[in-house]
Amino acid sequence: MSFDVGLGQYYEGKSIIHKLDPRAKLFFVIMLMVSIFVARNVASFALLVAIVLLCVIISRVPLIVILKGLKPITVIVIFTAILNFFFTSGENLQPMFEPIVVIPNYWTITAYYEGLYNAGLLAVRIITLLIGTTLFFSYTTTPIELTDGIETALAPLKKIKVPVHEFAMMMTIALRFIPTLTDETMKIMNAQKSRGADFSNGSLIKRAKALIPIIIPLFVSSFRRADELATAMECRGYRGGVGRTRMKILRMRGRDYLFIILAICLLAGVILLNLYLNGVVYTL
Helix, strand or coil, X not given: CCCCCCCCCCCCCCCHHHHCCHHHHHHHHHHHHHHHHHCCCHHHHHHHHHHHHHHHHHHCCCHHHHHHCCHHHHHHHHHHHHHHHHHCCCCCCCECCCXXXXXXXCEEECCEHHHHHHHHHHHHHHHHHHHHXXXXXXXXXXXXXXXXXXXXXXXXXXXXXXXXXXXXXXXXHHHHHHXXXXXXXXXXXXXXXXXXXXXXXXXXXXXXXXXXXXXXXXXXXXXXXXXXXXXXXXXXXXXXXXXXXCCCCCCCCHHHHHHHHHHHHHHHHHHHHHHHCCCCCCCC
């Protein structure tokens, strides 16, 4: 068993996307997420995939690196696609094959072409969302930039006593420690394998029980790291966001506003494609 986690790992570069203001990236990701959930047909999904691939090319982050980061969620994508394939009814469509009787008079599996269509779009939706978020929040943005961007974007909430700085710091630390905990998990698994543990053979229940010697040391290690981090921050005089200054002041430039306009145009394009091509292809 191996892990390739892209979330929380920064890929150094000097592309335009690397130089964008983190607030512009945050706005683009929000618009991308809304567009993905608003998309209803093949044309709108094709537009989203094209924009995301264009951003990957501009960022100069190798596509193979991003795809490796998607390996942990492959099982989830396949599982949800299978559920949509077999459990989506086709009211106006013919079934792909004769119904399969699993339990007589109780459970029959029928697969429709509409289910295959929906399963494909669902897989594209999840993969596009993950590629977009990891590209802008991880591969092209450092944790410090992400913290400053979130804190600045949520600055108006400080007027109603919302701990914006602490919230941004908490999110950044969580993202930063994902690769660390992954490496720690691999070390524990290798240590258990050297002692004769088997994580790949046997029934599902047996493999689940084999994970117990991993979970307990991982929790202990996580709490120890959290305590060490808290001690280190206190020793350096960290007292939250009160009176803190930044080494780099965030300033929006022309390319940032252009990127924001692109995000708005993306959402508008998806909505228009949904309206004018709604009857051309199946809809979700």
